[in-house]
Amino acid sequence: MGRFILSRVWQGILTLLVLSLIVFFSVRLSGDPALFMLPPEAATAADYEKLKKNLGLDKPLAVQYVNYLKDALRGDFGISTVDRRPARELLFERLPATIQLATVGMALAILVGVPLGILSAVKRDSVFDTIGKFFAVVGMAAPQFWVAIMLILLFGAILKVLPTYGRGGPEHFILPAIVLAWSIMAGILRLGRSSMLEIMDSEFITFTRVKGLSEHLVLWKHALRNALIPLLTFSGISLAGLLNGAIIVEVVFAWPGIGRLLLDAVVARNFPVVQATVMVSGFFYIVTALIVDILYAYLDPRVRYD
Amino acid sequence: MTVSGWLKVSPKVFLFAGFMLILGIAVACGSSATSTALPTTAPTATVVAPADGVPTAMPDTATKPPQETVPQETVTIMNAVWGNERFVPRDAVGEVATYGRALHGYLVAGNVRSEMIPGIATAWSISEDGLVWDFKIREGVKFHDGSVLTLDDVLFTMDHTFGPESAEFALEASLAAIAKTTASIEGVGTDTLRITHTKAFASFLFLLSEMVAPNSGAIMPKAYFEQVELEGYNRDPIGAGAFEVVTYKPAEQILLERFDDHYYQPDNGFSEDRRPKFQTLDLRLVSSLPTRVAALAAGNADIVESNIAVRNQIQRGGGRIIFSQESSYTWLFIPGCWKVELVCSNKDVREALDYAIDKQLIIDQLYSSDSAAAKGWTAATPSALGYSPDLDPLPFDPVKAQELMTRAGYPGGEGFPKLKMNTWEAGDIPFMPEQAEVIAQMWETNLGIEVDVVVGDANTIRGRWLARELDGEVIFRTNEARWDGGSNYNALYGTLDSAARVSEDPVLRAAMNEAFAIVAPELRQDAFNKVYKQLREAHYDFSTLYVNLPWGVGPRIATWEPWPLAPYQTALWTIELK
Numbered sequence: 001m002g003r004f005i006l007s008r009v010w011q012g013i014l015t016l017l018v019l020s021l022i023v024f025f026s027v028r029l030s031g032d033p034a035l036f037m038l039p040p041e042a043a044t045a046a047d048y049e050k051l052k053k054n055l056g057l058d059k060p061l062a063v064q065y066v067n068y069l070k071d072a073l074r075g076d077f078g079i080s081t082v083d084r085r086p087a088r089e090l091l092f093e094r095l096p097a098t099i100q101l102a103t104v105g106m107a108l109a110i111l112v113g114v115p116l117g118i119l120s121a122v123k124r125d126s127v128f129d130t131i132g133k134f135f136a137v138v139g140m141a142a143p144q145f146w147v148a149i150m151l152i153l154l155f156g157a158i159l160k161v162l163p164t165y166g167r168g169g170p171e172h173f174i175l176p177a178i179v180l181a182w183s184i185m186a187g188i189l190r191l192g193r194s195s196m197l198e199i200m201d202s203e204f205i206t207f208t209r210v211k212g213l214s215e216h217l218v219l220w221k222h223a224l225r226n227a228l229i230p231l232l233t234f235s236g237i238s239l240a241g242l243l244n245g246a247i248i249v250e251v252v253f254a255w256p257g258i259g260r261l262l263l264d265a266v267v268a269r270n271f272p273v274v275q276a277t278v279m280v281s282g283f284f285y286i287v288t289a290l291i292v293d294i295l296y297a298y299l300d301p302r303v304r305y306d
Numbered sequence: 307m308t309v310s311g312w313l314k315v316s317p318k319v320f321l322f323a324g325f326m327l328i329l330g331i332a333v334a335c336g337s338s339a340t341s342t343a344l345p346t347t348a349p350t351a352t353v354v355a356p357a358d359g360v361p362t363a364m365p366d367t368a369t370k371p372p373q374e375t376v377p378q379e380t381v382t383i384m385n386a387v388w389g390n391e392r393f394v395p396r397d398a399v400g401e402v403a404t405y406g407r408a409l410h411g412y413l414v415a416g417n418v419r420s421e422m423i424p425g426i427a428t429a430w431s432i433s434e435d436g437l438v439w440d441f442k443i444r445e446g447v448k449f450h451d452g453s454v455l456t457l458d459d460v461l462f463t464m465d466h467t468f469g470p471e472s473a474e475f476a477l478e479a480s481l482a483a484i485a486k487t488t489a490s491i492e493g494v495g496t497d498t499l500r501i502t503h504t505k506a507f508a509s510f511l512f513l514l515s516e517m518v519a520p521n522s523g524a525i526m527p528k529a530y531f532e533q534v535e536l537e538g539y540n541r542d543p544i545g546a547g548a549f550e551v552v553t554y555k556p557a558e559q560i561l562l563e564r565f566d567d568h569y570y571q572p573d574n575g576f577s578e579d580r581r582p583k584f585q586t587l588d589l590r591l592v593s594s595l596p597t598r599v600a601a602l603a604a605g606n607a608d609i610v611e612s613n614i615a616v617r618n619q620i621q622r623g624g625g626r627i628i629f630s631q632e633s634s635y636t637w638l639f640i641p642g643c644w645k646v647e648l649v650c651s652n653k654d655v656r657e658a659l660d661y662a663i664d665k666q667l668i669i670d671q672l673y674s675s676d677s678a679a680a681k682g683w684t685a686a687t688p689s690a691l692g693y694s695p696d697l698d699p700l701p702f703d704p705v706k707a708q709e710l711m712t713r714a715g716y717p718g719g720e721g722f723p724k725l726k727m728n729t730w731e732a733g734d735i736p737f738m739p740e741q742a743e744v745i746a747q748m749w750e751t752n753l754g755i756e757v758d759v760v761v762g763d764a765n766t767i768r769g770r771w772l773a774r775e776l777d778g779e780v781i782f783r784t785n786e787a788r789w790d791g792g793s794n795y796n797a798l799y800g801t802l803d804s805a806a807r808v809s810e811d812p813v814l815r816a817a818m819n820e821a822f823a824i825v826a827p828e829l830r831q832d833a834f835n836k837v838y839k840q841l842r843e844a845h846y847d848f849s850t851l852y853v854n855l856p857w858g859v860g861p862r863i864a865t866w867e868p869w870p871l872a873p874y875q876t877a878l879w880t881i882e883l884k
Contacts, residue, residue, distance in 0.1 A: 030766075032769070032773070045803065045805070046803075048805075082390045082399070082477075083390040083391065083392050083397065083399075083477070084397060084475075084477065085537075093556055094556075094557070149596045149597075149600075152596070152597060152600045153600055156600050156601070156603075156604040156606070157600040157601075157603035157604045157623060160604050160605065163604075163606060164597060164600045164601040164604050164606050165590070165592050165597050165601055165606065166558065166559070166590065166592075167558065251593055251594050252594045252596070252597055253594075253597065254558070254590065254591065254592040254593065254594065254597060256555070256556065256557040256558040256591075260557065260593075261557070264557075267763065267765065268765065269765045269766075269769070
């Protein structure tokens with residue numbers, strides 16, 4: 001297991017390096033950063049040259065990349081071109097809002113998705129199964145922005161029972177968390193159902209029944225335990241995705257998280273903030289994937305990483 | 307039992323524990339976000355004087371009861387953008403006036419007629435050569451911490467905003483440009499600020515007023531700034547405006563309270579009381595238009611930045627529209643027309659393009675008569691400096707347009723290269739891509755030329771324009787209306803090394819420079835009118851229309867009279883609640 005973890009950490013570092021290369025060069029491919037940082041209405045050619053020198057953009061690309069990497073390793077992603085604040089500071093200022101929403105959204109997805117998936121499998125072809133399928137199809141097919149606006153109009157503008165935007169008390173989490181969770185919930189439901197059905201049809205479940213175990217024990221002890229394993233991977237990766245910021249939900253609900261920060265930074269060509277956000281998001285993703293892999297090894301004795 | 311063994315036998319327990327942990331964290335985090343409760347007492351407004359008697363920014367703990375006549379109500383205003391959310395004038399860029407005008411007191415005030423009137427400065431004078439400005443500073447103006455504004459505060463702020471450091475570090479381009487031509491900032495006697503320039507800058511007074519988008523005329527308390535430094539000030543700003551900041555949550559909320567001691571009130575000799583008629587102002591940043599409209603209908607907001615496209619939705623939701631007149635205008639130009647190889651170097655072509663556009667049809671089909679109008683020439687809209695009716699757009703005249711094209715050597719568009727028109731979706735004027743498509747169709751029909759409309763993003767197009775990659779292509783964009791478009795036009799016509807120049811014509815440059823050097827207020831209308839006519843005649847740029855910004859207003863608001871020429875909320879003291 002130790003070797004496996006070391007190998008995955010090494011892979012993670014390599015992935016981050018590749019990500020840093022992609023981010024660094026894609027920023028340059030979209031245009032000269034100095035051009036975007038200068039106010040067009042007032043800038044002169046001399047201003048442009050001076051800015052390039054100040055930012056180190058007059059050096060060869062390879063030198064620029066090495067400098068960028070050195071700074072990034074120290075957690076220094078540069079200064080936001082929009083407000084002259086350290087990009088790292090901006091990122092950490094917005095991170096709590098994203099973590100709050102992602103956590104609630106993920107909890108909701110699991111708490112609703114897992115039981116519904118099991119119910120759909122156990123009561124196969126029943127009305128519960130049909131409802132579950134419908135719920136999952138809508139969750140996967142309906143665009144998030146549409147669902148968000150419809151929910152705001154219904155519960156905020158028409159029924160006036162929930163706030164329409166922003167952070168605040170627990171009631172402020174309800175609509176954004178539902179929108180965020182719905183598609184993940186649908187994935188968990190479908191995956192849980194199919195996984196449960198597969199287990200229920202397997203020989204070892206038939207064997208437990210032949211042994212005379214109660215249906216309760218068969219279901220909850222033997223079937224569910226095995227059916228949950230694939231869900232772990234899905235949920236872990238979904239959580240990593242949520243932590244990377246849910247741009248649509250954050251924009252529609254005026255939620256000040258890193259998704260909105262990234263969107264604003266891209267629109268404003270605020271390269272240091274774009275680089276910081278993407279790198280930290282990549283880091284989250286890799287760490288989450290690693291944790292999921294380790295948990296998987298614990299939960300499934302058939303998995304032999306060594 | 308080992309951890310591994312425990313996990314293997316009890317996945318349900320493990321998952322359950324995980325859920326509980328997640329929920330616990332979420333609830334804990336969630337509760338921390340509810341710290342927006344308003345203070346139960348009014349803000350402090352007195353000062354503790356240290357032994358040497360110099361006022362400091364330390365607030366007293368004593369409280370002052372709120373005035374009984376002011377309703378203890380909150381007005382919530384939602385904006386789509388807040389600029390870069392900096393409170394220090396030197397670094398505030400973009401739509402910062404949305405909060406700046408509530409927080410700050412400005413050296414020069416304004417009014418609904420776009421006149422510059424005394425604010426923190428009671429009077430001003432300009433030397434004959436237009437280089438030396440003197441401002442007499444008002445006595446008794448208070449900052450939100452209760453400290454009294456002095457000449458020292460003004461000198462400190464002006465040096466921070468226009469001094470040598472600003473030339474190097476100002477994020478706002480116009481401030482950096484002025485800083486480069488500022489020779490000195492000094493006090494004369496005990497109550498006069500003197501600023502000396504190396505080059506006359508006609509728009510300087512306007513830039514010091516509350517009527518311009520950057521907060522460049524705002525005054526900060528020196529002692530407080532020195533105590534908390536730059537970042538401290540940007541987190542917890544203090545100004546001399548009609549509202550003081552209670553809570554600031556980046557990209558989310560600025561909660562402000564009425565400042566009872568705001569200087570602009572009858573007790574200080576003013577005929578108007580510019581203190582709000584409500585206690586709390588809750589500014590919210592909500593970039594999504596549907597969310598703002600829904601919030602208005604739900605009663606979660608009182609005033610929302612809106613768009614003519616959602617007018618019916620607002621009205622169906624029980625709201626109404628109040629317009630800020632002349633908030634933005636469309637602007638059409640072709641960069642690089644001084645290059646003889648480009649077809650636009652021929653004035654006939656430039657005029658033909660304008661004559662071929664039916665502006666009234668665009669207004670009727672895409673906008674409405676109360677939300678848009680085809681009047682004025684680019685920034686010289688009817689309420690702006692330099693306007694006269696003879697600056698109104700060229701009429702729709704396809705026959706004349708065709709004659710001009712023939713005279714330019716392109717009869718029926720024959721031999722005319724395919725034009726590319728770059729535009730983007732803008733927040734201040736809806737339907738820009740649609741308008742561009744309509745214009746392209748009109749040019750194709752009336753001039754026989756082919757046009758490709760390219761809808762991109764604002765920053766990319768601006769960047770490419772600056773890099774001279776769009777020379778010969780049309781740029782069709784929006785621009786914020788303003789009373790004094792001088793600095794803009796100086797960059798476009800009066801400065802040869804400006805990347806944004808649209809002309810290199812030495813005659814126009816000389817005319818622009820001459821007009822821009824005239825600083826005497828009584829001469830500026832005529833000077834600008836004269837040069838605008840010259841520039842319009844050359845026709846390097848023109849506009850199709852200007853728009854009035856529609857604000858969605860909820861049922862709690864009885865009246866509100868926003869000023870023209872401002873795409874952000876103004877005149878908040880005119881808000882009256884039902």
